[in-house]
Amino acid sequence: MSEISERGKIGAPLLQVEDISLAFGGVVALQGVSFDVREHEVRAIIGPNGAGKSSMLNVINGVYHPQRGTVAFKGRRRRRVDPHEAARQGIARTFQNIALFRGMSVLDNLMTGRNLKMRCNVLQQALYLGPARREELEHREKVEAVIDFLEIQHIRKTPVGRLPYGLQKRVELGRALAAEPELLLLDEPMAGMNLEEKQDMSRFILDVNDQMGTTIVLIEHDMSVVMDLSDRVVVLDYGRKIADGTPDEVRGNKAVIDAYLGVAH
Amino acid sequence: MQFFFEVLIGGLLAGVMYSLVALGFVLIYKASGVFNFAQGAMVFFAALTTVGFMSMGAPFWLAVGLALAAMAALAVFTERVVLRPLVNQPQITLFMATIGLTYFIEGIAQLAWGAQVHALDLGVADEPIGWLMDHTGMNISKFDLVASGIAATLVAVLALFFNKTRTGRALRAVADDHQAALAVGISLQRIWVIVWMTAGFVALVTGLLWGARNGVQFALTFLALKALPVLVLGGFDSIAGAIVGGLIIGASEKLAEVYIGPLVGGGIESWFPYVLALGFLLVRPEGLFGERRIDRV
């Protein structure tokens, strides 16, 4: 196993979440949550089921619009942002229940991930002019590098719908990586995997962080996985932040232990 | 036997035209899950606009260009006014909205260009091909052949566009999973506009070909009904299905008319496709090429 990424290289805050509150009708999902994510760090958000982890990710990536609070990415504060806009700014994500284009091949799925990097207009594409063709090739190279990185060469041409679950998760990570994001949001990347697949995925996440320098926010409810992977951990419970710190600090925190053991509020 | 082939080929050529109409439906259904009732009206609108500009003295290609621009404007309008406000509404709501759109388009078209029948001449005569007539004795219309050629080219270009370009990939992506498409930065609105423009382009080609054959008239809107059995046969979400479905419908209705018609007193051409489609619904509801939905518990 390679050593976990060097702590020294972690830089200035890349993402700052301030005082976020989100409610659906009368149901409060998040309440006054603040934390930051630093450049090149692996930041985990953990918490029991229903703690608001996925909602938090959806706020960062613009799927939900919080009633209160702001999200600042690369120093730019914003209240409302669309997923499409978030992607443009350099945020890529995966989903808890895999959202891949099932009818398309692995290669096409990854090429879609580069959608935003492509510049040729519809007319050039429609006529398949030289620039459009060159652009395809150039992006194909980038995508091939991701395929090599994730060791999925053998399924390059396979329709995603035919792949087993573990591989689909890997392809989804690949599609996010193809966008060369600055911030990568992973929603339970290891849910439903067997031990070997989990180990593979952990290795890929660390390698992404280490070799590409990508900042990663990941949600997990499997505590052991998170503790090995992340530099810092935010703990949510019933929509509130109850702890924030290094894995060791969080592990010893009484509120966290109570939340995980289910002490009555 | 020679007569059989003559009927078969005539039917297949007519079928290509049905395919074209069905293609417009499939494009929109694939990308947005909307059954666009207005496709027939769009065909009518496109053809009428072209003829209208020509009657104002515009040369043919300019008129086509202007009609194309009108279809693009219509696409943008539809996305803004109809689709965007109805995001995340049930399919039936969207379907009803397209019915409304149908009346709107028909109204606009007749308001702008009047309701009389216009002739359209594409410069290809609807007459038998002499060489074939001489050598095989078969009566195959030159116009049908050219029209089929145009339609086939259009289909091939669309297929390439879908499979080889970024926008094509994005279109397929949106058809596959909206949420995922959003996450990779595909703008749904943009894609919808492109899809409706493409459907408009297809409608224009369809309108010109049918219009040249039967005159540009209100009856073109009923083409939508003709596409229905094609879609049932081929599946609502398959381009290949639209093509094969169209060919089957075209060939079988002509053959049925000639060979079964006399037994029941004729005139079955107009309803035979629907019977065929109905039978098909019982056996394979997702269509020949449609995606089989497997509901997992």
Add this chain to the structure above:
Amino acid sequence: MPQALQDTFPRLLLNQAKVRPDRPAIREKDLGIWQTWTWAQALEEVRSLACGLAAQGFKRGDRLAVVGDNRPRLYWAMMAAQSLGGVPVPLYQDAVAAEMAFVLQDADIGFAVAEDQEQVDKLLENLTQCPKLGRIYFDDPRGLRHYAQGELMSLDALQALGRDFAGRNPEFFAAEVEKGRAADVAVILYTSGTTGNPKGVAQTHAALIETARVLVAFDGFTEKDEVLCYLPMAWVGDFLYSYAQSLVAGFRLNCPESPETVMTDLREIGPTYYFGPPRVYENILTQVMIRIEDASWPKRWMFRYFMALAKRVGMSIMEGKPGVSLKDRLLYALGGLLVYGPLKNVLGLSRIRVAYTGGEAIGPDLFDFYRSIGVNLKQLYGMTETCVTVSMHASGEVKLETVGRPMPGVEVRIADSGEVLVRSPGVMREYHKRPDATREAIDAEGFFHTGDAGFFDAEGHLKIIDRAKDVGRLADGALFAPKYIENKLKFFPYIKEAVCFGDVRDKVCAFVNIDMAAVGNWAERRNIAYSGYADLASQPAVCDLIRECVEKVNRDLAAYSALGESQIRRFLILHKELDADDGELTRTRKVRRGHIADKYVVLVDALYSGKSSCFIETQMRFEDGRIGTVSADLPILEAQRYAAPEARKAA
């Protein structure tokens, strides 16, 4: 002196780089694209690796471990070691660290080349046990950025060192190659014995090159041929069929993108020449069958129809035999268009000229499948110690049951014990550091004792029947190969286990276990009622069924004069299933012949005494752990004996 006796692999490389500098030597799929190196480029790569190793202190006689999947740079690393007069030792890439320790120590490995992080990790784990291991070079740097161990260096860095070194010593490489002798050890390949530690087989340049020359001539390989390297580099087959042959014939090697993509790569490359153990062919066929089952019914029908046709006439057409009607020939051609062609294309066998299999027996269905669709699949026989290639089918002389005639230059002698002895230029020099084992394996006359028992059939083809230690003799001295007969019996679905007796007796007799599921099914279809195993086994109809099987085996045995005497004369169907819990089978379900003979001595005596039935009572352990007894009066059955085919014709 003949050329072969002077050649070394590095000299062959220099020669190829001179004769065909611009022809592709090796290709590898990387980032989705096939990258190509010409012979001239390959030589440059080898030169920089060799010079780099020399700069790092690699000396004549040193050994270089090479571990990883088939990669161009790993092949070049082997060549670099040979250029310096060193010996490459390829290791199995799937071995765990502990398994590697023995070889690393035994071969005194000081330098190692590893493909990637996984292999590096395993080598690093062995650093403490193998103090000599001082240098580890890696091909793929992924994941290794933060490794701080001083032993590590990338191959890129090594090659940079080498280029620098070569710049200062331009004559060095050529001079080192010049020092090499054909009698030097070219490679040490470790074979996993069934017991004890693996043994390192030391093969010389001369032995390997001579064997490769014979093979190249045998099937006429040229520079236009093409092969996919997908079998482990540590296996003699890859060393000989890929490395050695390409250097002799000048053909192109292709390295797959990853072990998982082999099927796709195979399709893209379309090799002209292919080698695989039977299980590889079986896997490919299984994939085909699964796809066919999923296909639509017209396709399934077409497949079945044309496969049946191919089975009937395909092999005759390929071998150019007469007696195939014009109609069948036309249909076969149509089948080629519709089925065989597309099928071969999917399997990556469209351009195949010859395909080899060996290592173990291949099933008749499998063998016929490939041959019937026009793949020239042939069997060969050999082992690491003989550079494989003891015998091989010649095109047009392929017989499923044999492994062909001895290759040119190979002497095969059958010892009195039935053991196959081999003397050829390809026989190893020695087992590394094991003079005892070497003396045991190679006799004074230079014959290598293979440990396999076999004989020559009437046409001079070698037929391997069993391990020599398992083969016995009947009282009259005729060959008796119990496992061979038992396997033939077990080939019938109705027979689950069989035990043959006959060593130093006057005839062969057998115990048979019926297969409860298959025979039960068979009985139900015939409305034969039965209450359990013992009851079913004693049904007269079942006895007849099994007798038919036994007699078919006898007929097969009669076809070979060496085995004709060992036909089964008398047999019985056991009243209980042989079970590992009762000590009758090993845990890997192998028959414990001696134990069974002791336990059922009454039955054995009855078989040989001429009685027509025998009463037996046996203790057995039930599944719930209780111990009970079963008893039965077992009928003893006679089987017909067949004369040899020639004798029958005469009569």
